[in-house]
Amino acid sequence: MSDTPIYSPEGLERLPLHRFSEKAYLDYSMYVILDRALPHIGDGLKPVQRRILYAMSDLGLTAAAKFKKSARTVGDTLGKFHPHGDSACYEAMVLMAQSFSYRYPLIDGQGNWGSPDDPKSFAAMRYTESRLTQYAEVLLAEVNQGTVDWQPNFDGSLEEPKTLPARLPNLLLNGSSGIAVGMATDIPSHNLREVAKACIHLLKHPKADVAALMRHIQGPDFPTAGEIITPRAELQRIYETGHGSVKQRAHYELEQGDIVITALPYQVSGSRVLEQIAAQMQAKKLPMLEDLRDESDHECPTRLVLVPRSNRVDVERLMSHLFATTDLERGYRVNLNLIALNGRPRVMNLREILDEWLSYRRTTVRRRLQHRLDKVLERLHLLEGLLIAFLNIDEVIRIIRTEDEPKPVLMERFGLSDTQAEYVLNTRLRQLARLEEIKIRAEQDALSAERDQIQATLGSENKLRDLLIEEIEADTKKHGDARRSPLTERPVAAALNDTEIAPSEPVTVVLSEKGWVRQAKGHEIDGTGLSYKSGDRFLSAARLRSNQPAVFLDSTGRSYSLPAHSLPSARGQGEPLTGRLDPPKGASFVVALGGDPQQRLLLASDAGYGFLCNLEALIAKPRAGKAVLTLPPNAQVLPPVPVPASGSSERELLVAVATNAGHLLLFPITELPELPRGKGNKLIGIPSAQAKSRDEIVAAIGVIEVGSSLSILSGKRQVKLKPSDLEHYRGERGRRGNRLPRGFQRVDGFALE
Template identity: 65%
Template sequence: MSRDTEISYEGVEHRPLSDFTEKAYLDYSMYVILDRALPHIADGLKPVQRRIIYAMSELGLSAASKPKKSARTVGDVLGKYHPHGDTACYEAMVLMAQPFSYRYPLVDGQGNWGSADDPRSFAAMRYTEARLAAFSDLLLREADQGTVDWTANFDGSLREPELLPARVPHVLLNGTTGIAVGMATDIPPHNLREVASACIHLLDDPEADAAALTQHVRGPDYPTEAEVITPAAELHKIYTTGHGSIRARAAWRVEEGNIVIDALPHQASGARVLEQIAGQMQAKKLPMVTDLRDESDHESPVRFVIEPKSNRVDRERLMDHLFATTDLEKQYRVNLNVIGLDGRPRVKDLREMLTEWLQYRRNVVQRRLEHRLEKVRDRLHVLEGLLTAFLNIDEVIAIIREEDEPKPVLMERFGLAERQAEAILELRLRHLAKLEEMKLRGEKDELENERAELEATLASADKLTALIRSELEQDAERFGDDRRSPLVERGAARALEASEVVAAEPITVILSEKGWIRQAKGHDVDPEGLSFRAGDGFRAAAAGRSNEPAIFLDSTGRTYAIPAHELPSARGHGEPLASRVNPPDGATFTGVLMGPAESEWLLATDAGFGFRMPLGEMRSRNRSGKAVLTVPKGAEVMLPARLGDPETDRIALATSAGRLLIVPAGEIPQMTRGKGQKLVGIPPKEYQAGSERLVATATIPQGGGLTVYAGQRHLTLTGNDLAAYTAERGKRGQTLPKGFQKVKGIAAG
């Protein structure tokens, strides 16, 4: 074609690209929503599921027939009704055959159809065989009785049902999940007997609200025996609003001291659960567990045994931790989004779903009765013609023998319709016996009675309702079973704290002058005898348990908590504390504390102020610590002193001026933060070099003594000697004997 040749666009439609893409996307969205992802409220099926079930029924694969290769079924579905991928079609078929996926399986499979541990481990369709399950009869039984509309398949060569005439609200029984464009559906499975009971209640009382219906449908019923632990109030809210979430928890029991798990939540993988528990054991996060065994077999598909370390282990608390940290507890989203009878997707509550399904069911039953009534009337019409022939048998035979066209003659002579005349001409000679006439009269009487019943039922809304109710009761009795998932309200699971997980072993935490930390096993450690880095030395140490936090106090009066078991071993020099916390600029670490949360400690500054404080109040998960002690300008933080019994203990306070004051511990106020109150009467001067300071504190237990160290000498005070230095809090105290006024330290003994 020459470049100069003009291209004609005559007859070509011109549309803005934005309009075209918008319409194309909307068309695609509606296709995904209506023809792929969401179930219809009538039969609870997506198109691919409906076509699989119908194709299997057309292949004669009823529950009583011999199964055929799954590839044959998939081939028929794809070739006749559903021109899509074979893999997706087969996976949809597999899902309907898995008893751990469907509460009431629709397909009865033979071969490897996957396992609860790995639902996708099923064999290829060329290996497996399948037929319809007996439950599918509830969806298909009335399909050929004029109950549903039919439409052409994708190429117009065959007819397929638009919906299946479900005899039960299947949309709630097996549930479904699906993701469309801009919307999704998550419908949990339910118990047939409970749902049928709710439908019957709604038939008896059409004005019943959701609260009344939840007396029958108490909650989801999954294929496993795991507990549904969602509170009844939340379940009621779900069925009232159409959305929410449900929690299910594994069932367990204690057997010979061991924990036995014998039911997992729906869609929970046993292999995954074992892997999660074993991972925690290897990470030493479950020191109270000594062994984990999988004793599952054919008789017990799920049997996991957890062996605690001793009988002292709180099994309830251990399982609570596992529920919080593994798939032994799962949460399921609920979104009752379905395609309604009006062809539109919408989230419906329980009452709307059951009411709309009953409306569909009433229409199906009415169409079935009308279809049957038409058949009965047609047969009665034929029987009337046949009986007329029997009453005039000789004349009928003569007309047939003598006339070339006997049909119009018969119609004119006896007033017969063409349909009746055809039936007379098709009679065989053996049917002319007297016995046949009696059978025809008996059949006519039965059909007349049936016609009267059908007409009466169709003319009475009450009788139609009674028929629907009766059929629901029969189907629930035949196919229903007891609830599998017990409804048990339980509190939220809580993982174990680090202190609960770590074994409570005795340890000693050492703090160096440069702020390096480490921990050594046992309490018989000589912290001052350990090796330190060059230029570093011992600052403080505290004895405690590995499941307790170590509390560090800095020079600004802030405290920091670190789990003691996370500290490095004392075999090395440790690591800098500043790498784990964020102290203020220029701050140094002055002390370390350990013990029970309720233990009390004396916090003080060398300005002579302080207070008592429980150790638990000093804990903080903040890396920046917690401001506890207010340090006056120029003052320094003293080493904390642990108190025993505030009612009987005494606190010894020694100053740089050689004075000693002993006060009852109960006189020292208990506070959670601040400067504290005056402990010893130091003159109110600026805290400068050379001014009097508080240099040492010690806790004297009841009946104990006190040793004062000064240079190479020491002085031990007991009994009356201590009484001489005892006074009220805030006093100056008594001067120590000559030679002991330059106090280096004091210690209870």
């Protein structure tokens, strides 16, 4: 079907459906973009906001006027300028009155206008009263001074301003947000003093870049006093591209051990934050918190108190978790999308916004000056005619008394213009008294001086620039205030992991020979007294805290770890470790370890090689674990031996190594290296033939202090070697050592004291 319109015999236009729908959608899109969702760069307002403020100004609701019912304002706005729903109009009005929503409120409200906890809890418009704030004068003071273009209202009976003559860049000061068709805007609010300084700097240095302007505009300044934690480099990228996000974090202080939150991020409800924290406490995900309460009142609008369980709680780590998991930290999208002076939507950077607004302001001031100049010239013209009439008062009176049409006679006799003659005829006789000459000439002199000043300003870009700077400085002094949202770079918030959240309680992890594991509360648990599955029995136990990892070592030299609190209770028979871990095929678990991550261990194989490492080096999060001890062919892992902590005197420690053939060697522990992984160094010399056939292997290792005794276990017998006896077995690492006494040449292990 052709796209050309077809007219029916009745004169109706027929269009293809795709053309009609395309045009209708485009018309709707442009309406939403230009007349509803996006602000104009000139005054930073959307049409509904602009119409509300102009209607209030038209009603005389200045900052010095008495309050009037909000319903009156909404009625005038809808009836004269904005034929839409009253609830939407009133909500837009409420938003401009909320000090926690607008950085510089435009409406002064009396009554219930909502609260930070529930901004929608405002009273109906028949109850609240309102008037304009002093800051609103920045937008409205010059509206009737020839500064803006006017357009007919919706029914053509009145005229409304297309934009308001803002004396400051309200777009940046109060920000804006909105969703249109295919585009959106999110402009954060800024500090008036900072933005004014940036404008003045750009007027003095027209080629200044974003980095130079950011020496004045540090970043957004929200209505709430939460900390802006976005790094400066990120803020500069946002201001250079017009896109990005800003993060704001609650501010807290410590008072007698309690955490007191005194400021929340923008648009965050304190009650909602308390609900989020309480939900975590009920789910037992915040064991370090004992209580929370809301102490907010009129004097302290935000005061949320969190009570830690003890003074040992890491407050910074706790708050980092709350920042990551609650609304105590919130991100705000930045999209500097607005309607430019050419009437088209566009994303601008900081410099373009200020430059475009200054162009708008320069045009506004020129129009204001020209409007005033026209008024001055008109008045001077009238005064000139009045003075002529005064100097010829008798003749003027005679003409008026005798002529039927005095106006053309006056114009011809004294060379007056039509307006001058009309003004003379409308002048009262009393104004032509002798004293009026002085007043007329004084007014002429004052207006002549003003005329010369305005013409000089309009004729000089430098003088116009100086006037702009002077007016910006005056408005800044009147309406400016200190920054409300401090800028502070903070580390990235991170939620607590399961181990940190778990309560710190003493537990015992019990491992069976077949690899079944369980954990019991307390350190007094006897693993041999627990029940096991048929054919299974106790192998190893580790005493640690519930918020620490339990470490397991298998027969191939690989280590694994699991959170102790996640292990099944010892009330049952536990569960197999192979259900959570993936050891190599045929491997079996050798030992369970736990405790202080800095605990030193002696790791060794029965082939006679070993090294020192910390328990922390054995912690492995993957299911497959990690290789720690490299084993020679056919060698087996020996249970690691804890190294006693040295006292202040740094007493010497000895490593005791015994083979199943009855050879014992003691050497200083300092001869062993500290490694994170590997095969280690030779502990005791075993002949290669016996090592290959595994006829002789290391049967026991231990660490003792110099001057301690050592008990040798051989079957059911035990012999205690005194310190003097042990001197016979001391030597260098890797030596053969000496044979034990007859009857103890089959070593099963050590009994360390």
